[in-house]
Amino acid sequence: MESFLVVVFLIISCASLAFSAGPCKVGATRKLPINQTFLSSFSLLAWSYEGDTGPNHWKGVCETGKRQSPIDIKSSDAVYNALGKFDLKNYDKKLDLNFTVANNGHGMVVSLAGGNYTVSGGGLVGSYKTVQFHLHWGPNNDEGSEHVVNGTAYPAEMHFVSCNTNYPNVTEALKYPDGLAVLGVFIKVEGDDNDAWSFLDFAANVTKYKSSVVVPASDFAVFNKMLPASKSDYYRYNGSLTTPTCNEVVTWTVFKDAVNISKRQIGLLRKLEKQDGKPLKENYRPPMPLNDRTVKASFNATSVATNPPPAAGSTTMPTGGASVSRMTAGLFLSMLLILFTLQ
Numbered sequence: 001m002e003s004f005l006v007v008v009f010l011i012i013s014c015a016s017l018a019f020s021a022g023p024c025k026v027g028a029t030r031k032l033p034i035n036q037t038f039l040s041s042f043s044l045l046a047w048s049y050e051g052d053t054g055p056n057h058w059k060g061v062c063e064t065g066k067r068q069s070p071i072d073i074k075s076s077d078a079v080y081n082a083l084g085k086f087d088l089k090n091y092d093k094k095l096d097l098n099f100t101v102a103n104n105g106h107g108m109v110v111s112l113a114g115g116n117y118t119v120s121g122g123g124l125v126g127s128y129k130t131v132q133f134h135l136h137w138g139p140n141n142d143e144g145s146e147h148v149v150n151g152t153a154y155p156a157e158m159h160f161v162s163c164n165t166n167y168p169n170v171t172e173a174l175k176y177p178d179g180l181a182v183l184g185v186f187i188k189v190e191g192d193d194n195d196a197w198s199f200l201d202f203a204a205n206v207t208k209y210k211s212s213v214v215v216p217a218s219d220f221a222v223f224n225k226m227l228p229a230s231k232s233d234y235y236r237y238n239g240s241l242t243t244p245t246c247n248e249v250v251t252w253t254v255f256k257d258a259v260n261i262s263k264r265q266i267g268l269l270r271k272l273e274k275q276d277g278k279p280l281k282e283n284y285r286p287p288m289p290l291n292d293r294t295v296k297a298s299f300n301a302t303s304v305a306t307n308p309p310p311a312a313g314s315t316t317m318p319t320g321g322a323s324v325s326r327m328t329a330g331l332f333l334s335m336l337l338i339l340f341t342l343q
């Protein structure tokens with residue numbers, strides 16, 4: 001019991017760290033059923049990407065949800081929609097800020113406090129503050145991304161997570177279907193080191209479980225350079241966090257074009273350690289059923305041949321509990337989930 005409490009404490013601490021970003025703001029929208037959130041809260045404490053606690057055993061909404069992420073994007077089924085250009089505020093600037101780079105046991109997470117970067121446009125309703133970005137990868141270049149296109153995965157995928165400014169914080173945003181917007185970037189392993197992704201070198205500073213470093217934003221390339229050059233070609237659908245508690249609150253953007261990183265750079269990620277001290281070789285959730293959802297494409301996806309990538313993957317994010325709200329425990333679990341997911 002004692003160790004359980006310690007774990008919970010650590011999780012909470014982490015979560016606050018991860019989501020300490022500035023307020024999103026307050027608004028009114030219908031809340032999701034509490035029941036769902038409640039159930040999902042409990043899957044947090046012991047989830048992983050393997051064995052008895054792997055994706056096939058995640059509970060709650062992860063198991064029962066009908067708008068789960070990631071998905072296999074069948075480009076020929078994507079419906080063309082002129083969603084428009086993104087407005088990525090400060091994504092072209094190096095601000096006088098510090099970022100926190102952490103290994104949360106589920107991945108590498110870079111947390112941004114202050115809400116200085118915002119995402120709007122691109123068919124999104126409203127404005128979203130970027131709170132963190134994190135990565136998913138696999139043990140080899142045939143797998144690692146969470147989304148897959150036409151059944152083909154990439155070696156890795158990055159997620160920029162942003163919180164709807166209608167809500168005061170991520171914990172609150174997790175209760176609403178329009179709570180988060182995530183920008184997904186496919187990663188290929190090709191060629192020399194990609195300088196725009198030199199922050200991957202910080203993976204070597206957080207090899208150990210729960211380790212973190214504070215790094216000046218000036219040591220990162222501007223975010224625009226981390227994103228694909230073509231930011232106007234992307235897929236859009238309504239989905240979820242790809243980690244417990246799998247809250248169905250994410251408006252997904254998955255860019256059509258991948259970015260390249262080197263073999264050395266992806267190797268840094270594969271050296272991160274899990275809680276048990278062993279390498280975190282993979283941290284992706286496999287594709288979930290599309291069900292009755294529509295995938296939109298901002299471009300004519302039926303006439304475009306996609307780049308050849310690797311195999312299959314997954315994504316994760318924060319979790320939150322709503323019904324538990326009566327008990328503080330609920331909030332608390334949510335925070336934990338969120339932390340882990342972000343990682």
Ligand SMILES: *[C@@H]1O[C@H](CO)[C@@H](O)[C@H](O)[C@H]1NC(C)=O
Binds near residue numbers: 036064
């Ligand atoms: C909670 O969710 C489960 C699974 O979706 C459902 O079967 C059950 O009726 C729900 N309970 C309440 C009180 O809403």
Ligand SMILES: *[C@@H]1O[C@H](CO)[C@@H](O)[C@H](O)[C@H]1NC(C)=O
Binds near residue numbers: 097098216
């Ligand atoms: C960033 O961190 C450094 C070292 O901890 C500190 O001196 C500096 O004031 C911080 N900068 C900002 C903008 O918080």
Ligand SMILES: *[C@@H]1O[C@H](CO)[C@@H](O)[C@H](O)[C@H]1NC(C)=O
Binds near residue numbers: 095097116
């Ligand atoms: C970042 O956002 C915070 C909170 O809104 C603000 O106080 C700070 O001045 C901003 N920093 C920069 C460098 O824009």
Ligand SMILES: *[C@@H]1O[C@H](CO)[C@@H](O)[C@H](O)[C@H]1NC(C)=O
Binds near residue numbers: 169172
């Ligand atoms: C998030 O916002 C809600 C509603 O304003 C507040 O009750 C809660 O304490 C906030 N949580 C955090 C972690 O700041």
Ligand SMILES: *[C@@H]1O[C@H](CO)[C@@H](O)[C@H](O)[C@H]1NC(C)=O
Binds near residue numbers: 202204205213214215
């Ligand atoms: C990261 O590790 C490198 C190599 O050991 C070291 O030079 C650097 O100072 C570390 N960075 C931080 C932010 O701790």
Ligand SMILES: *[C@@H]1O[C@H](CO)[C@@H](O)[C@H](O)[C@H]1NC(C)=O
Binds near residue numbers: 294296
């Ligand atoms: C996502 O859900 C919203 C609200 O129901 C809807 O307006 C929007 O069209 C959906 N997006 C997609 C891509 O289906």
Ligand SMILES: *[C@@H]1O[C@H](CO)[C@@H](O)[C@H](O)[C@H]1NC(C)=O
Binds near residue numbers: 190191258259260
């Ligand atoms: C990635 O590599 C491919 C193949 O070498 C190349 O065509 C493409 O231009 C590269 N992309 C970037 C962004 O460097």
Ligand SMILES: *[C@@H]1O[C@H](CO)[C@@H](O)[C@H](O)[C@H]1NC(C)=O
Binds near residue numbers: 080300301302303
């Ligand atoms: C997309 O491209 C295909 C093949 O060139 C063409 O048949 C189709 O009409 C185009 N669709 C739209 C919406 O432009």
Ligand SMILES: *[C@@H]1O[C@H](CO)[C@@H](O)[C@H](O)[C@H]1NC(C)=O
Binds near residue numbers: 150303
């Ligand atoms: C996916 O497959 C469809 C046909 O099955 C093809 O038209 C489309 O170009 C493919 N897209 C990619 C990105 O490979």
